Amino acid sequence: MTKKFYVTTAIDYVNAEPHIGHAFEKVIADAFVRWKRSKGENVFFLTGVDENAQKNVQAAESSGIPVKEFIDKNTASFVELCRKLDISYSNFIRTTDKKHSIEVKKIVKKIIDEGDIYKGIYEGLYCVGCEAYYTEKDLIDGKCPEHNKKPELRKEEAYFFKLSKYEKELKKIIPKYVLPKFRGNEVLSRIDEGLKDICVSRKGATWGISFPNDENYKIWVWIDALLNYYSGADGNWPADLHIIGKGINWFHSVIWPAILLSAKVPLPKKLFVHGYLNTEGKKMSKSLGNVISPLKLIEKYGTDAVRYSLLRCSVFEDTDYSERILVTRYNNELANKLGNLVSRVSGLIEKTGIEKTPNKLIKKLNEKKINKFMENYELDKALNEIFSFIDNCNEYVQKKKPWETKDKKVLYELKESLLKVAELLSPFIPESAEKIKKDFSAKKIKKGEPLFVKIEFSTPKSVPQIMKVNGKEKINKFKKPEGIMSVDEVEFKEWEKMDLRVAQIKKVEDIPGADKLYKLSIDVGELGVRIICAGLKEFYTKDRLKSKKIIYFANLKPRMMKGIESQGMLLAASTEDHKKVSLILPDSEVENGSRIG
Numbered sequence: 001m002t003k004k005f006y007v008t009t010a011i012d013y014v015n016a017e018p019h020i021g022h023a024f025e026k027v028i029a030d031a032f033v034r035w036k037r038s039k040g041e042n043v044f045f046l047t048g049v050d051e052n053a054q055k056n057v058q059a060a061e062s063s064g065i066p067v068k069e070f071i072d073k074n075t076a077s078f079v080e081l082c083r084k085l086d087i088s089y090s091n092f093i094r095t096t097d098k099k100h101s102i103e104v105k106k107i108v109k110k111i112i113d114e115g116d117i118y119k120g121i122y123e124g125l126y127c128v129g130c131e132a133y134y135t136e137k138d139l140i141d142g143k144c145p146e147h148n149k150k151p152e153l154r155k156e157e158a159y160f161f162k163l164s165k166y167e168k169e170l171k172k173i174i175p176k177y178v179l180p181k182f183r184g185n186e187v188l189s190r191i192d193e194g195l196k197d198i199c200v201s202r203k204g205a206t207w208g209i210s211f212p213n214d215e216n217y218k219i220w221v222w223i224d225a226l227l228n229y230y231s232g233a234d235g236n237w238p239a240d241l242h243i244i245g246k247g248i249n250w251f252h253s254v255i256w257p258a259i260l261l262s263a264k265v266p267l268p269k270k271l272f273v274h275g276y277l278n279t280e281g282k283k284m285s286k287s288l289g290n291v292i293s294p295l296k297l298i299e300k301y302g303t304d305a306v307r308y309s310l311l312r313c314s315v316f317e318d319t320d321y322s323e324r325i326l327v328t329r330y331n332n333e334l335a336n337k338l339g340n341l342v343s344r345v346s347g348l349i350e351k352t353g354i355e356k357t358p359n360k361l362i363k364k365l366n367e368k369k370i371n372k373f374m375e376n377y378e379l380d381k382a383l384n385e386i387f388s389f390i391d392n393c394n395e396y397v398q399k400k401k402p403w404e405t406k407d408k409k410v411l412y413e414l415k416e417s418l419l420k421v422a423e424l425l426s427p428f429i430p431e432s433a434e435k436i437k438k439d440f441s442a443k444k445i446k447k448g449e450p451l452f453v454k455i456e457f458s459t460p461k462s463v464p465q466i467m468k469v470n471g472k473e474k475i476n477k478f479k480k481p482e483g484i485m486s487v488d489e490v491e492f493k494e495w496e497k498m499d500l501r502v503a504q505i506k507k508v509e510d511i512p513g514a515d516k517l518y519k520l521s522i523d524v525g526e527l528g529v530r531i532i533c534a535g536l537k538e539f540y541t542k543d544r545l546k547s548k549k550i551i552y553f554a555n556l557k558p559r560m561m562k563g564i565e566s567q568g569m570l571l572a573a574s575t576e577d578h579k580k581v582s583l584i585l586p587d588s589e590v591e592n593g594s595r596i597g
């Protein structure tokens with residue numbers, strides 16, 4: 001068997017349903033794989049799930065479902081996501097697979113035999129979210145930078161891996177291995193601060209893979225998880241390309257090659273680190289409560305709309321993403337540019353016919369440049385280039401006016417060009433590309449159903465409200481959305497976007513120069529402590545507010561009030577003249593951070 005070009009994505013925790021970040025990575029990998037295959041390469045593509053992580057167990061416990069059942073259910077959602085996104089993987093690995101755990105034990109045994117795993121005492125700060133220990137200086141305000149949560153202090157007899165032994169070799173490997181370069185540099189400068197041995201065991205854990213020589217310990221989930229690339233390779237190791245998000249760069253750039261060096265297994269060739277998707281400049285994550293469900297988006301807009309909108313995001317830098325961005329890209333590019341071109345040209349050919357001629361139009365296409373971008377994993381730039389050729393085609397139609405001239409040769413050029421466009425777009429939007437190909441290779445070309453139907457995306461517009469204060473007309477700066485009077489006009493998806501939480505007031509302070517506002521520090525459970533400014537001073541004394549539980553609108557865009565950034569707002573009822581304001585109070589037994597909805 002000859003080794004195939006081997007591509008992997010990270011494997012996902014199954015502690016929750018998939019979010020859009022998972023879809024992003026899978027789509028990047030899939031588009032790259034499809035492009036490689038279109039060049040005649042034989043590609044093996046691995047994706048899957050990390051089922052052994054402690055946080056899966058915790059999530060199962062807190063939802064009251066047996067761990068195995070919980071994991072099976074969520075894993076099914078990830079498989080479904082892959083299916084609905086048209087992910088052309090060759091193997092989907094689950095780390096609870098027997099074959100995987102056998103391979104993991106074998107490799108760990110090899111590392112033990114090499115003398116690179118030894119027993120010692122570990123005391124440190126452990127973030128369950130990351131499944132990793134942190135040092136004090138890695139934390140921001142004492143909290144994990146990925147999860148904004150305080151790590152737990154743990155002390156235990158443990159097994160250590162001699163990571164420090166591989167410092168020199170890693171420094172040599174990383175510059176050639178990690179892409180983009182700045183991600184490699186980030187890791188190198190962290191190595192320069194000193195590389196310590198790492199704890200690779202968990203004592204008394206009930207879930208995961210046991211140490212080969214000691215049943216009292218489970219293997220640290222990261223060692224187990226990283227080895228999925230090896231155990232799931234189906235004879236194709238070493239990997240040619242690992243695709244991962246920036247949050248797990250360290251594990252893949254440093255720990256992973258070190259494990260392989262110790263076990264004397266060949267190293268992977270390239271690590272491609274992509275950025276994150278943000279909403280309004282904020283990281284998307286479950287704990288921040290601003291997660292977009294890719295399954296819901298696909299259900300609403302279809303596979304190719306979601307794939308396309310994600311693939312237009314920058315791969316290396318963080319990018320803003322939202323449903324609105326999806327719709328804008330879909331309407332402007334897929335519907336207006338590509339869809340219109342397809343329907344126009346097919347309609348004209350149906351009426352006029354075609355006549356074979358050399359295709360001059362295709363000269364405007366820079367295919368070399370597109371391939372170069374793809375080789376460098378700059379998928380967004382390749383798409384840009386393809387769409388600039390689509391612009392050329394649209395301009396050509398406008399210029400040549402084939403509806404007037406009945407020029408069959410021009411229509412032939414457009415047909416050939418659209419077939420080329422279909423070929424180029426096929427890694428990105430396979431289903432739509434296939435339709436274009438089919439339509440324009442038919443014996444009798446006909447105008448078919450529109451490829452992309454424009455989406456109406458209506459959100460309430462902000463309009464200033466005029467209100468009377470002391471007889472004078474005043475523009476209310478608290479803008480009300482249009483149509484708020486009619487409740488049934490607010491779509492459920494709008495309501496669902498609001499993240500309402502139970503929070504507890506911890507501190508009430510005056511704000512210099514503000515006679516109506518208090519500065520409140522509120523505890524929002526898993527979201528941490530937030531600061532909000534609230535116009536309650538005329539209605540509540542500080543003592544009455546202290547330790548009250550309130551309802552907090554958590555994902556409202558922060559804004560500056562009297563020099564303080566107010567991170568959201570609390571819910572209160574008020575009379576129309578604003579003379580009386582009362583807080584809406586949840587039951588005092590409700591835990592801080594609980595969701596309302």
Ligand SMILES: [Zn+2]
Pocket residue numbers: 127128129130131144145146147148
């Ligand atoms: Zn963390």
